[in-house]
Amino acid sequence: MNIQISHLTMTYPTGKTALRDVGLELKSPALIGLLGPNGAGKSTLMKLLTASLLPTAGTIAVDGQPLDKQERRLKASLGYLPQSFGLYDELTVWQFLDYMAALKGIRDSKPTIEAAICATNLEEKRKSPIRALSGGQRQRVGIAQALLGDPELLILDEPTVGLDPEERIAFRNLFSRMAQERLVLLSTHIIEDVQSVCNQLIVIHQGSVRFIGTPSQLIAMAEGHVGVFDETDQAQEAGLHITSRVNTARGVACRAVAEALPAFVTRTEPTLEDAYLYLISKEGAQ
């Protein structure tokens, strides 16, 4: 699948412009991480990609065809997990997945439901009513429904929210495996998730794409802009974007990013989180 996004702009009826002149090319197979602060426009982009919204300007083409002409085809080949969603509490896990499989038009649904249940570790809960599930289990049901039908395009908005670390790792690995033969778009705040599995990153800030590349390219951008120091005076923080503060016996050990690091800061290897924060803070400063 090839998704070509050109000059995409989305302004809501309230007047708020969520995306401005966005241009992207998404090709499968890939696991693309979508990063950006709250309100950056990530969810809007995802809704546009699932045809839940129509852009104010610009186009989205799926395999060369405009999305508005391909809506049915796209929906049939889409697995989508929204950031917030509801489930029919009166149904069991199996019934709900069967219902969603029917909506997706999957004819022989049993194997795909079975596979989704196994992939999301819900075997023991398949006959449980959804109302009896915990928050994490509900999130897994949400992921399971996205996996139904072996979709060509998987769009996951904050999929690991509410999951315990073990589950998060398991799902990261699952997404990674799935991305071997399809396009997976993963929006998250959890940098660690992205760092672990994404081979491509898109950073959106204030409605515009600020970075497209691999995680290592983003990290490389932050080389020489990340450092540590032991804080002796709060005034030292001026001009720095503090990314962590740890109270130690010697005082407060700080990690900071900045365009130009002062002399008292010892340069260090940037992480993806540092790089992301560096990028965002740089944009903010501009």
Place this chain on the structure above:
Amino acid sequence: MSAPRRFRLELGRLLRGRVTWAVILLTVLSPLAGLTVYRPIASSSAGQYVTSMQGMYLANPALAGGLIGAVAFAVLTAWDLDRVKRGGMEALTDAVVTPLSAAWTRLGALLSLSALTQAVTMLAWLPWTAYALGAVFDLGSYCLIYMVFMYGALPLAVLLSAAAYQFTRRLDLALLMSAAFAALSLTLWSMKWQLCWLNPVVLDISDDFSNHRVLASAAWLRLTWLAALAGLWGLSYLCLRRYGKGPLGSFRQNARRVYRPALATALLVCAGFLYTGQPFLDHSEPEFDYNFLMPDEFLDTVTCSSRYADVRPNPATGRVYGTAVYQLINTSGTQQDIQFRLNPGYAVTSVRANGADVPYVLGTREAMNQRGLAVTLPADEEIELAIDYGGYPQEWNTGGMVMGDREISDAYMALENEVLAPILYDVPQTGDTLPAVIDLTLPGQMTPVPFGPAEAEPLRDNGDGTTWRVQDEGGSSIIFAGDYVREDILAENAGLTVQFYYSQKHQLIMEAADAAGSVRRAIEYCTQHIGPLSFYGDGVFKLIENRGGGGGYAANGASLANELDFTAQNLGDSSKGGAPEEVMLHELIHQWWGLGNMFDPYDEDGAWSAEGLTCYTTYRMVKEFYGEETARREYVERWREDVDNYYKDFYVRHPEYLAALPEQYQADIANSLRSVRQYSEMPLKILKAEELVGGEEAMDEILSGLFNRELDWMYPYLTYQEFLDACGLTEEALTLD
């Protein structure tokens, strides 16, 4: 996409919800309300709840089921649609199917659920209804009445509520809009049969005959609203929110596929056509115009020497077709324009004079359930004028309600006057009488009963039916037809034979109530004590059971008896008599003291009514036939007990509390109290008057005088004051102790 599977799973999802089951349970139980608190079909001729057995145990429960079920399904629909939004399920579903597609599936599931609930309701109530209706139960009527009266409302409620929700996307507003629309149907539109979408106007349901027109009109109402609300749903479907747009933006987006708005518009237009093109009621002007029925002056150059009609009703379609032939004499030597009157539902396909087509104009004006037909006669002196006519006979639109009076089915036909054949308007008859021959082709099981002295004889067997010949006289004729049983009863003391025609369905009940004996005794007793009925024929008097409400209408040699008089329920009504035979007597005495012929049908509120004198006369007959002790025990003591209880009643002693009750309760209690005054207090007063005037013979003389009094045609009804004056008493004198 596998739409059937999606739909099945959507239905399955609904069926797993607790709210759904509460709605199903409420709907299944809702016919109970029709047996107790919501009983729209009730005879207006009495101050108490009286209707046919099917009205009581089938139609009223079905109507209540329709009303309550519709409300329940409207709530379920809005609640379920809103739940998808409120619970965030649409975030998932909208990503895999378009909201338009999801709306279809949800609507289909809700409509199927309503059908399923209806089926369960009908199955649940079947055994009890069959038991309660006894001899008058038939499965076909049961299914039809439940389907039209109850099920007809449920999809309408689903469509309305879904449309309201899809327009507003708010549960509260959707419920409010649905409630307002239902309230309109129950209040302002309640007596407008084409508007009251929720609660169809059903004035009566027949046990013994058929209900085709009433059912067809209710089905027409449902169909009209189904088209209208489906169209409305179609518009709301176009407003389904998509792509983050508001209702107008979504409308513009969804309406890009032209067939969508076109289909919604077509449905609305179709509803408009169904509304304006209803075939049941005419468009007569509201004012009475007797001149339209009868001219001031007849033509003096054209007369009619005889008439013939070959009438071929089609019970399957409810239509009547016929050819009417008139032998006319035109002495003018020139062309003449003459006029006929016929039913507004009829069309004329050809008019021929002596075999040649002649010009004619079917009038556009309709008055008093008739329309004019103008025919230009040739200058010939002797003319045989043949008119081919036919169509769906329409009822008079007075009150805007379908009464079922023009029933044409294989169980009952009422072919009255201009429904049977065109009536000459301005052409007088040549001689003293106008001979008329009517050939009427009926299904095999039907017997025609001419209303009047004429007899019907079989003319030929057509294999699938019989053509009957009726030799009649006069400018118009009335013929009823049904599966009648005829019982000839010799009433020697009245000097006549009563031909009693009643429905075969009622034969067992009639025999159990000794109908023949009651008829003979009532006719003999009342003729001797009160006087002969003015409409006795020449030694033969037909008493014909007719369909639905009404009855008492009489002409030379015949009178109609309301079928409601002979229901098992009515014959067991202890307020009218101690036993079914006595109730039968009571109803027959109404031929003398009847509503509409002796008592003002529009004055129902007072104690003075047709029931007082009828109850008194029944008591007198029971006293004569069964002895004083029985009459005292069964009548006088019960009247006293009822009246004692009446004056102890809380609401009689404190009418201010009655006035404070809701209107429906007020009406129910007032009806019940009024019936005590009419059925018990007034007979007691008449009994007291009997004592004061000097006994039974004196009272008989007074009543005979009142019965045979000279009528004031401006107000031909017997008043209480006239009764008091005839007795030489005052109201105070009749005050009970």
